[in-house]
Amino acid sequence: xxxxxxxxxxxxxxxxxxxxxxxxxxxxxxxxxxxxxxxxxxxxxxxxxxxxxxxxxxxxxxxxxxxxxxxxxxxxxxxxxxxxxxxxxxxxxxxxxxxxxxxxxxxxxxxxxxxxxxxxxxxxxxxxxxxxxxxxxxxxxxxxxxxxxxxxxxxxxxxxxxxxxxxxxxxxxxxxxxxxxxxxxxxxxxxxxxxxxxxxxxxxxxxxxxxxxxxxxxxxxxxxxxxxxxxxxxxxxxxxxxxxxxxxxxxxxxxxxxxxxxxxxxxxxxxxxxxxxxxxxxxxxxxxxxxxxxxxxxxxxxxxxxxxxxxxxxxxxxxxxxxxxxxxxxxxxxxxxxxxxxxxxxxxxxxxxxxxxxxxxxxxxxxxxxxxxxxxxxxxxxxxxxxxxxxxxxxxxxxxxxxxxxxxxxxxxxxxxxxxxxxxxxxxxxxxxxxxxxxxxxxxxxxxxxxxxxxxxxxxxxxxxxxxxxxx
Amino acid sequence: xxxxxxxxxxxxxxxxxxxxxxxxxxxxxxxxxxxxxxxxxxxxxxxxxxxxxxxxxxxx
Numbered sequence: 001x002x003x004x005x006x007x008x009x010x011x012x013x014x015x016x017x018x019x020x021x022x023x024x025x026x027x028x029x030x031x032x033x034x035x036x037x038x039x040x041x042x043x044x045x046x047x048x049x050x051x052x053x054x055x056x057x058x059x060x061x062x063x064x065x066x067x068x069x070x071x072x073x074x075x076x077x078x079x080x081x082x083x084x085x086x087x088x089x090x091x092x093x094x095x096x097x098x099x100x101x102x103x104x105x106x107x108x109x110x111x112x113x114x115x116x117x118x119x120x121x122x123x124x125x126x127x128x129x130x131x132x133x134x135x136x137x138x139x140x141x142x143x144x145x146x147x148x149x150x151x152x153x154x155x156x157x158x159x160x161x162x163x164x165x166x167x168x169x170x171x172x173x174x175x176x177x178x179x180x181x182x183x184x185x186x187x188x189x190x191x192x193x194x195x196x197x198x199x200x201x202x203x204x205x206x207x208x209x210x211x212x213x214x215x216x217x218x219x220x221x222x223x224x225x226x227x228x229x230x231x232x233x234x235x236x237x238x239x240x241x242x243x244x245x246x247x248x249x250x251x252x253x254x255x256x257x258x259x260x261x262x263x264x265x266x267x268x269x270x271x272x273x274x275x276x277x278x279x280x281x282x283x284x285x286x287x288x289x290x291x292x293x294x295x296x297x298x299x300x301x302x303x304x305x306x307x308x309x310x311x312x313x314x315x316x317x318x319x320x321x322x323x324x325x326x327x328x329x330x331x332x333x334x335x336x337x338x339x340x341x342x343x344x345x346x347x348x349x350x351x352x353x354x355x356x357x358x359x360x361x362x363x364x365x366x367x368x369x370x371x372x373x374x375x376x377x378x379x380x381x382x383x384x385x386x387x388x389x390x391x392x393x394x395x396x397x398x399x400x401x402x403x404x405x406x407x408x409x410x411x412x413x414x415x416x417x418x419x420x421x422x423x424x425x426x427x428x429x430x431x432x433x434x435x436x437x438x439x440x441x442x443x444x445x446x447x448x449x450x451x452x453x454x455x456x457x458x459x460x461x462x463x464x465x466x467x468x469x470x471x472x
Numbered sequence: 473x474x475x476x477x478x479x480x481x482x483x484x485x486x487x488x489x490x491x492x493x494x495x496x497x498x499x500x501x502x503x504x505x506x507x508x509x510x511x512x513x514x515x516x517x518x519x520x521x522x523x524x525x526x527x528x529x530x531x532x
Contacts, residue, residue: 218523318511325505333486340490345497348490352501355485356478357509364514366522371515373523 012037013174014468017083017231020177021124024071024082031071031082035064035126038084042128042175045471048156050148051170053089054096055129060084063126080238081124086171086179088164089130090137091222092211093117100213101133103146103342104335114211115246116180116222116239123238128176131166137187137215138163138328139347141398152194152395153469154435159398161194161391163187167225168195172469178235179225184215185320186390186413188223189425189440194395196427196436196467198232198455199225201413203445204420205250207236208243216327217248219320219417228465229426229456233257236448252446260449265457266302268450270295271383273308276412280313283392283410290428290437291389297461298387298454308379308386311372316415319372322357322365323418329354369418376419376442385454386442388412390425394435416442424451427464434470478502 008015008023012034015023023029039057046052067082087093090100092110099105113121121127132150134140140162141149150165152158153173160169164181168191171179181188183201192199200223207222214220224235236257243249272295277283283291299305310316329336332351340348379386392410396403416423421442428439439458443451459465473481482491482498491498 314511315513318508321504321508322512325508336490337486338489340487340494340497345494348494349497349500349504352487352490352498353504355487356473356481356502356505361505361509361512363522365512367515367520368512370521370523 011174013041015177016228017080017177017226018228018234020083021080025076027071031064031067032061034082035060035084038128038176045153045173045175048151048471049153049169049173050150051086051131051166051173051175053099053101053130053132053147053166056096056127060126060128067124067126076124078123078238079234080120083125083178084128084176085120085125086128086131086167086176087117088133088167088179088181090133090182090213091117091180093127093130096130098213100136101140101145101147102135102347104339106146112211115208115243117211119239119241131170131179133165134163135344135347136213136332136351137182137184138350139344140165141404142344142346144344149398151398153471154196154395156471157397157399158395158435159194159404161191161395164191164225168192168197168199171195171197171225171227173471174468177227178231181223181225182212183221183223183417184219185324185417186411188221188225189390189413189423190411192225192425193390193438194436196464196469197225197227198229198424198426199223200232200236200424200448200451201416201422202236202240202448203250203252203422205248206240206252206446208241208246208249210243210246214331216324218327219324221417229452229459230258230261232424233261233452255446255449257449257452261452261456263453264301265298265454268303268385268454269383270298270303270305270454271308271379271386272305273310273386273388275309276313277389277392281392281410283389284394286394286431287389287392287437291439294428294439294458295387298457301457301461306383308383310375310379310415313412313415316372316418317409319365319368320414320418322361323369325350325354326357326362372415373419376421380421380444384450388440388442390438390440394431394433394437412440421445422448422451424455426455426459427467430467473502473506475499
């Protein structure tokens with residue numbers, strides 16, 4: 001479906017958040033038409049993609065009708081007035097189930113919105129439904145759960161990444177223009193990488209975790225997933241902010257993340273962490289070539305690119321896993337003791353691992369973590385932004401467990417869950433088989449604006465925001 | 473860790489039911505941790521604090 005003549009260009013389901021919100025504010029676009037276009041797209045494609053666990057079409061249409069009346073009367077709720085959003089199903093939406101894609105919580109209904117959802121609604125966004133995830137954001141893709149796993153819109157035989165699988169798949173396919181994901185070892189950035197969209201893990205503590213089912217308290221982050229960098233910045237502006245009831249919430253001021261987005265790369269210092277993908281975990285040649293192309297392009301645009309060394313990926317990964325599995329065990333121990341059969345096999349294996357780690361292992365990992373924080377801070381004193389790999393491989397087939405196992409740990413995302421620095425993953429190109437390749441940018445604490453600036457420079461030069469999966 | 477030690481630790485953790493119904497999963501879970509702890513270079517300086525440091529400050 002296209003917007004009416006003289007209004008907005010292109011199919012409504014691929015409108016950016018920013019364009020849609022501006023068009024609604026200018027009364028050039030009807031929120032109801034926008035919602036109907038997305039629901040049509042969902043009806044057509046979701047049977048192939050399984051992005052949804054629960055579609056809330058009736059409530060979404062009703063909310064869109066209200067948004068339309070409000071817009072007609074000149075009353076806009078905020079910068080996202082009338083724009084659809086999908087929510088990962090470990091995040092509470094009042095009145096809907098928060099199943100965590102698990103039989104364990106199949107009957108769990110949320111009584112209130114998570115803080116990040118409440119903020120989106122206050123800004124005028126409309127929730128379309130709850131989205132597929134790896135079970136409890138750790139066990140997937142799995143075929144032994146009450147709902148099937150989400151699939152990659154670039155090729156539905158392939159994995160869309162996880163754990164925010166439905167969020168990545170749905171945003172890329174045009175089922176909704178933005179989604180919330182969560183990221184404990186890379187779960188926003190992995191589907192962003194696999195599905196060719198923009199996914200941000202903000203600075204630890206920037207977005208409230210209240211109302212989000214925990215995986216690992218000190219590694220969990222909530223992040224925006226969109227098709228464009230500017231949309232990501234807009235979404236972050238909406239959901240960021242101090243929450244006195246979240247013990248991990250930072251007392252940082254809200255940033256105006258869109259202000260610097262178009263300032264370009266001239267004069268910026270970029271640190272290329274080549275050893276991650278060259279020696280620590282050698283990447284597929286296509287991935288390595290795409291990363292070199294991003295660095296070269298930014299250099300051509302006036303950035304100063306130099307090599308930077310950090311601790312090895314293997315050790316970052318070990319610290320992440322010891323902390324994650326220890327904290328996750330403390331969350332799941334009772335259920336794993338009483339009803340282990342209600343978990344899928346992957347989640348059961350990954351979550352029980354924490355039972356075999358000692359308190360000494362946990363403290364040792366957290367002591368090493370402090371040193372790693374200092375190492376990344378030292379690197380970011382030399383440069384403005386780090387550039388590195390996200391995934392070492394293109395997305396693999398979803399039905400080959402051996403390939404999933406092989407590629408699951410071949411990534412450079414978990415280092416920045418360990419250290420808490422903001423990290424953004426986005427498309428770096430397409431593989432020879434037409435699947436997304438990715439790049440990751442990492443910034444100083446609370447300097448997401450700088451990340452958006454570099455990411456936008458790459459997006460503008462490469463036109464990655466114009467590439468959509470060929471699914472119809 | 474051999475299987476007997478894993479079983480002992482699993483029972484100590486209260487995973488008797490899992491051990492009875494999903495023994496292979498319990499063993500696989502334990503094996504994961506054996507390899508991951510070997511990759512950690514714990515700080516040699518005894519004064520190195522865990523994250524977050526035990527001091528009041530400015531968050532991160």
